[in-house]
Amino acid sequence: MTMPSEGASPDQPTATPAPAAECPGELRGTAALITGGGSGLGLACARALLAEGAHVTLMGRRTAVLRQARHELQAADRHGAGVTTHSGDVTNESHLASAVRAAASPRGRLDIVVCAAGSGAGGGPIAAIDLDEWNRCLGTNLTGAMLTMKHAIPLMGEGGSIVALSSIAGVLTHRYMTAYAVGKAGLEMLVRNVADEVGDAGIRVNAVRPGLVPTALSEPLHSNPGIVDDYLEQMPLGRLGTPEEVAETVLFLAGPRSSWTTGQVFAVDGGHTLRRGPDLRRRTR
Numbered sequence: 001m002t003m004p005s006e007g008a009s010p011d012q013p014t015a016t017p018a019p020a021a022e023c024p025g026e027l028r029g030t031a032a033l034i035t036g037g038g039s040g041l042g043l044a045c046a047r048a049l050l051a052e053g054a055h056v057t058l059m060g061r062r063t064a065v066l067r068q069a070r071h072e073l074q075a076a077d078r079h080g081a082g083v084t085t086h087s088g089d090v091t092n093e094s095h096l097a098s099a100v101r102a103a104a105s106p107r108g109r110l111d112i113v114v115c116a117a118g119s120g121a122g123g124g125p126i127a128a129i130d131l132d133e134w135n136r137c138l139g140t141n142l143t144g145a146m147l148t149m150k151h152a153i154p155l156m157g158e159g160g161s162i163v164a165l166s167s168i169a170g171v172l173t174h175r176y177m178t179a180y181a182v183g184k185a186g187l188e189m190l191v192r193n194v195a196d197e198v199g200d201a202g203i204r205v206n207a208v209r210p211g212l213v214p215t216a217l218s219e220p221l222h223s224n225p226g227i228v229d230d231y232l233e234q235m236p237l238g239r240l241g242t243p244e245e246v247a248e249t250v251l252f253l254a255g256p257r258s259s260w261t262t263g264q265v266f267a268v269d270g271g272h273t274l275r276r277g278p279d280l281r282r283r284t285r
């Protein structure tokens with residue numbers, strides 16, 4: 001399959017979608033775009049959506065990461081729902097426009113969008129914030145999600161669902177992670193505003209707010225025993241999460257079981273938001 005590129009890297013081929021009747025999943029016949037779908041929580045979301053029969057399109061910047069994810073998913077694609085990859089940067093509007101069209105093309109429309117692309121910030125005290133780092137962090141976590149919604153919504157039909165990955169940092173202070181926290185807080189308001197706007201078109205917009213889950217993004221946190229202990233002290237359930245636990249809630253919000261739910265943010269955090277944000281003075285980098 002050849003997709004428009006407009007500066008994005010060429011798309012990877014997709015498996016031919018199976019006829020809907022052959023696929024028993026509740027998302028059979030749907031098409032999903034997952035930004036940041038090549039790794040971590042986004043990849044777990046892709047696994048969950050694919051297992052329910054959605055054709056999944058993964059977007060990210062690194063082609064090798066996308067290729068590896070595609071191979072893994074295709075091996076697990078029992079129903080032939082199909083996997084497409086499309087490399088590009090969510091902060092580049094033409095890359096996103098191209099990725100959205102690629103994601104919609106197998107089915108003729110886009111049904112599900114998961115905004116998982118995100119990045120941490122360099123961190124540090126407010127007086128030391130680097131403006132380029134601030135702009136990079138907000139560009140990925142907030143502006144990228146806005147651009148994704150801007151280009152996806154016109155291709156979505158009645159019953160479409162958008163799920164954005166926020167963070168407990170969007171609601172609990174994370175000292176020395178101000179750019180990330182502000183970006184996620186902004187993302188949650190983006191979700192509420194867009195949900196209000198597109199509800200009469202039958203499109204739902206929600207967010208999941210994960211606590212600490214070991215991934216590449218959270219490596220500076222979960223590799224530091226002092227910081228992990230501080231996180232665990234704030235979690236009634238007393239353990240870190242898994243990508244699959246986050247993906248279960250994304251799957252619920254993406255599909256028909258949440259058909260009367262929009263504009264909401266669901267914490268999947270072991271109860272962390274009942275308490276306080278982490279003490280990141282012990283952060284080493």
Ligand SMILES: NC(=O)c1ccc[n+]([C@@H]2O[C@H](COP(=O)([O-])OP(=O)(O)OC[C@H]3O[C@@H](n4cnc5c(N)ncnc54)[C@H](OP(=O)(O)O)[C@@H]3O)[C@@H](O)[C@H]2O)c1
Pocket residue numbers: 035036037038039040041042059060061062063065088089090091115116117118119140144165166167168209210211212213214215216217218
């Ligand atoms: N892990 C946690 O503890 C945690 C907690 C709360 C919220 N979250 C959120 O969960 C989401 C997924 O993060 P993760 O933990 O799964 O980390 P991850 O494995 O590092 O995933 C982040 C993904 O985003 C992609 N990405 C980053 N910048 C991008 C850009 N400019 N354009 C396109 N893709 C981009 C990355 O791919 P490329 O680098 O190849 O582009 C990568 O696949 C993020 O939004 C994060 O803020 C994570």
